[in-house]
Amino acid sequence: MMEAMNSRVPQGALAEKWANYRSDVRLVSPKNKRGFEIIVVGTGLAGAAAAASLGELGYKVKSFTYHDSPRRAHSIAAQGGINAAKNYQNDGDSIWRLFVDTIKGGDYRSREANVHRLAEVSLEIIDQCVAQGVPFARDYAGLLDNRSFGGAQVSRTFYARGQTGQQLLLGAYSALMRQVAAGSVELHNRKEMLDVVVHDGRAVGIVVRDLLTGEVSSHSAHAVVLATGGYSNVYFLSTNAKMCNVTAAWRAHRRGALFANPCYTQIHPTCIPQSDDFQSKLTLMSESLRNDGRIWVPQRGDDKRSPDQIPESERDYYLETKYPAFGNLVPRDVASRNAKSVVDSERGVGERANGVYLDFADAIAAQGEDAIREKYGNLFDIYERITGENPYKSPMRIYPATHYTMGGLWVNYELMSNLSGLFVLGEANFSDHGANRLGASALMQGLADGYFILPTTIGPWLAEQLGSQLVPTDHPAFAAVEQEVNERTQQWLATKGTRSVDFFHRELGKIVWDYVGMSRTSSGLEKALSEIPALHEEYLSDVRVLGSADSLNQSLEKAGRVEDFFQLAQLMARDALLREESCGGHFREEHQTEDGEARRDDEQFAHVAAWESNGDDHIRHEEKLEFEEVELAVRSYK
């Protein structure tokens, strides 16, 4: 393990670590806070919450986003809900239970102390959001309503119709805009961060490109916070917004930040299957639908009758049969792999035989169409708009799609990467979800990081910087990075090849999906490791980017992002190849039990793989995961 990889987990009993940390942590006085400048990149839940909270504390914050408005961050699209161990339903929930569920859900590949803290902080998040005016669902007494979500046996998920992410982000965005109005946060929209500037071993600022004018500029700060989201779009087709990309994290990685567990990606079981080759993205149907929908396929693959013509006895409700305790609510990875296996065994449904049914007929019969409309109306509408089919009348067709990436930049307990002064929040870091994230836990983590954790844990780093001057942006360290950024940008225009950026992105996505997707083999990964670099070379010599660098040029923006996806994809394949076990979202066909379940290897792999960039190569480091409180068990949902 390298020196900078100390996880800095506080001493003491698990349940007391966060409290102890807060009691002991070095503070920055109000007067000194005003002297510190902090850059926050990203205005999703994590970034907006962090920038707003830091501004409230009195720091001088600069907030960056490539969107035109902070409110458009990809967090806006989250549908299902946010977890919190409030136990408002009196159904036996507790911080401990949320902690254990998250550790177990993550297949024992996350840090206990981080996860426990997340469960603790979850309570405050809901309070904060309600106070901001987030219109969560309520029961008829006016109290907060909850539902059970993807694999949980308690109802701890708070939701706002099917638009929870939107409402939470609007809350965080309003808090952010309040600080912009107060002058504590300076907002830089339509600015894409293209590099981190490192001087004397610490992150001292960033270089950004104005997407409207092409101007490249430098910004210096006492701390740089990245909250730039996940990298699912490496697959081209995913449920993520079109612009989501890995560039900020990857560029930080190329400057020294470790990239942890890149192969941990999550495939979401309930998405609308691909309908054609021109498809630009896949649409998620919230997995809350699995609370009431029943998943099935015809027993016989050649049964091409319409679903209502297939009698009960000739349907295979494969999840209910195989996992009687959890049924349709098994975790995402389990649900996804089972869908893949029925489709691979040629029992898929729909014109392209690429989906399984999610059927609401029983729920509608039992609860009435109105009750179902109240819960899922907007999801049903989305489905109908996209497919032209009415899910109140015939079952939805669903299939897994890439959705979330658990891997990300390595951070310690304080959310600081190994690169001093660089903090990473939300989906961009690797921290809390291990090898698989539970539903409704990403929103929780983003807001926990942004509202409550970072504003505390950034203190000690800043306290150390007291009296130190900012590195001025005319310093050679900045000039050198600016020059590199300019050269990289010009390179795309100069290539003058024959095929579009999207063409290459799509091709890359197919390779990554086929070999580093839902299930992986050593031969497939070896293939990926030879096909990706070959395609990458073609990309570098044959991509066609038209237009200029001094105005809005979407192809040019994408060109840089796809370059970083190429580099990341190789690391994902390598990471997946070296992790000779199956865990969570990482399923290696060589490592499965007789009935096809994931087989972990705790002896060899109860660690985080954190990759160091070394020129164009990589060095693998390990952070051993110590489990003091939970016992490592075989995850079983039977």
Place this chain on the structure above:
Amino acid sequence: MASTLSLTLRIWRQDSPQVKGHFVTYEMDDVPEDASFLEMLDILNEILIAKGEEPICFESDCREGICGTCGLMINGQAHGPQKGTATCQLHMRQFKDGDHIVVEPWRAEAFSVIKDLATDRTPLDAIIKAGGYISVNTGAAPDANLTPIPHQTAATAFDAAACIGCGACVAACPNSAAQLFCSAKVQHLNLMPQGQSERWERAEKMVETMEEFFGSCTNHGECEEACPKEISIDFIAWTNRDYIKSKLKNRSLFAQK
């Protein structure tokens, strides 16, 4: 496979805010019915790139009708012909073989054209900055269940909060007013118990900021028709009421109901 369409598109092209734009006509064949409107433009852009022509600039992100990034005038209608549907959710099966389709950017005084079909909608953020928040610092919140909110109140506040900030209401308004957006944002917070202390001040500040950038509302109702979230113009009436009450009785000084 589903059937395909042949289309004639007239698309607005404009290099920058400073230069004049113009329409360019594109003929397209084999447009799949299952494609979304934006996927149809993706396909066109691939064709243009292959021919060495700069692709058409249009904005989108989530392509799920929730982020509010997309937004095109399609045959003179903001977000096109399907009611309650953002441009990214509009599918080609809404069109017929042989259709002529005119595609333009949002046209409004406050939204300048950046390039082709992309416009600058940052004035909407200015309205939020003026008061579209509840002033509660992180950590200062009481328990979430302390104040029950009647189901119906929460639901109505939600109806307002569903606004995606796309600006279609502005584009559709003959006066380019942002009244529907502004009042949706005002009422979301003014309806919630948590929003009461700043209710009057919020109404004044947001409405006045709106009027700085945008035209005035003269009750045409085009905004509601165009809104992909079907936000009701009732919110405009309620906001006017809050505004007038606040102004007449100087309630913002007392923060009382």
